[in-house]
Amino acid sequence: MSFLRRTSTSLAIALVALSAALSPGDAIAQAPPPTASPQEIALAKQTATEGLDAYRAGDFAKALSLFQQAKAVYPSAQVLRLEGYSLLALERWEEAAASMEAALESQVGPLPEADRTDVGEQLAKAMAHLATLNVASTVPGAKVSIDGREPMPLPLNKPVRLLEGKHTIVVSAPEHDDATEELSLEGGKAVDRTLDPTPIKKEEPPPPPPPPPPPPKKTSWIPMQRPIGFGVAGLGLAVGGAALATGLAAAHIRGNVASDVDIHTQHYGQNCDKGDYRLCVFDRAVINNAADRADALRDATVGLAIGAGVLAAGGAVLIIFAVDDKPDAAPAGKTGLARPKAAGGSVACGLFASPGLACSGTF
Numbered sequence: 113m114s115f116l117r118r119t120s121t122s123l124a125i126a127l128v129a130l131s132a133a134l135s136p137g138d139a140i141a142q143a144p145p146p147t148a149s150p151q152e153i154a155l156a157k158q159t160a161t162e163g164l165d166a167y168r169a170g171d172f173a174k175a176l177s178l179f180q181q182a183k184a185v186y187p188s189a190q191v192l193r194l195e196g197y198s199l200l201a202l203e204r205w206e207e208a209a210a211s212m213e214a215a216l217e218s219q220v221g222p223l224p225e226a227d228r229t230d231v232g233e234q235l236a237k238a239m240a241h242l243a244t245l246n247v248a249s250t251v252p253g254a255k256v257s258i259d260g261r262e263p264m265p266l267p268l269n270k271p272v273r274l275l276e277g278k279h280t281i282v283v284s285a286p287e288h289d290d291a292t293e294e295l296s297l298e299g300g301k302a303v304d305r306t307l308d309p310t311p312i313k314k315e316e317p318p319p320p321p322p323p324p325p326p327p328p329k330k331t332s333w334i335p336m337q338r339p340i341g342f343g344v345a346g347l348g349l350a351v352g353g354a355a356l357a358t359g360l361a362a363a364h365i366r367g368n369v370a371s372d373v374d375i376h377t378q379h380y381g382q383n384c385d386k387g388d389y390r391l392c393v394f395d396r397a398v399i400n401n402a403a404d405r406a407d408a409l410r411d412a413t414v415g416l417a418i419g420a421g422v423l424a425a426g427g428a429v430l431i432i433f434a435v436d437d438k439p440d441a442a443p444a445g446k447t448g449l450a451r452p453k454a455a456g457g458s459v460a461c462g463l464f465a466s467p468g469l470a471c472s473g474t475f
Contacts, residue, residue: 148185156186160194167194172201189218193231200234205241206273212238243297246271247281248306254285256307271302283307330435338434345427348420355416362409369403 148156163178176198183191196211212235216228223231247256248267255263258272259279266283276299283291288309297303334340376395384392 152185156182156184160186160191163194163198167198172198176202186220187214187218188221189215189223190221190227192218193223193227196231196238197234200238203241205238205275209235209238209242209273239300241276241299242273243276243299244271244302245274245279245281245295245297246302246304247283248304249283249285249291249308250306251283251285251288251308254283254288254309257282257284275299281305281307283309285309287312332435333430333433337430338436341427341430341432341434343427344423344430348423348425348427350420351416351423352420355413355420358409358416359413362406362413365402365406365409369399369406372399372402 159178160182163175163182166172166178167175176195179191179195179198183195192211192215196208196215199205199208199211202208212231215223215231216235245258246268247258249256254266256266256268257263258274258281263284264272274297276297279295279297281293281295288311291307291309293305293307295303295305332338372395376392376399380387380392380395384396386392
């Protein structure tokens, strides 16, 4: 009842204005919503009148319910005004402010200037318990949630109206960690906040696997394999030449032995039955010795030929499977011949100059 006493003058004016607004002759002038039938409008006016009685009796909860029923059919400025006053009496500050602002904006039976002034005074009482909060963020696609409410995209169309006291602000954005702040708001004050969620740190991809080890470097079987192979192959050729020479010599001696046998047979017969027997025996010994030498040379030729083949084949294998040992590339800037530097100065000499010749410089 204390609230009613504090606003008795303004409420009396409001009641008179509402009664006038609800009079039958004013129904056409106030242009109610076209969806409401005359019977519905009459019922809404009756409901609002009952709300006036409840308000006058101090039953603000009942009055609020009746005014809201009437507003659903006939949202005149006076009905919205008294709905706001009922909410104000119930200390529902946010709803009271919204209803009174709607009353000021309503074109269904607009408020006269005196009523607008009174609504402004009552609205200020509600706003004394409310704070306005404007939240911004520099992160694209950010949204703000206040006290767990449905997130709203940023930037806001208009500041948010909140009850005085503590509130929790959460600003979120895709691929970002939420930014949270606890605020203690004071009624009648405006607060601006800028919150930026922090980007989520992405895990770095694992390092690439190390490259496979290089294949083992091919090396020759023995040091200087290729030159040795050429040497062995050359030795095989030389031995082959020796085999050819001994073979030719053996053939020549064997040809001479055959000729000597024919001559010996002509002079001494098959069994030394002609001529001097002693000379026959001696001649036979000479021929047999020559034949033995031919056989020895033949055997040597076979051995030398085999040896030559083995040496030639071995040399060829060494040459084919030899690996060239390439020297490591010289480091950058280290190529060429270094020029000697003398103590205490520099000299420039020819490549093959002896000390003191073809040199110039400072000492």
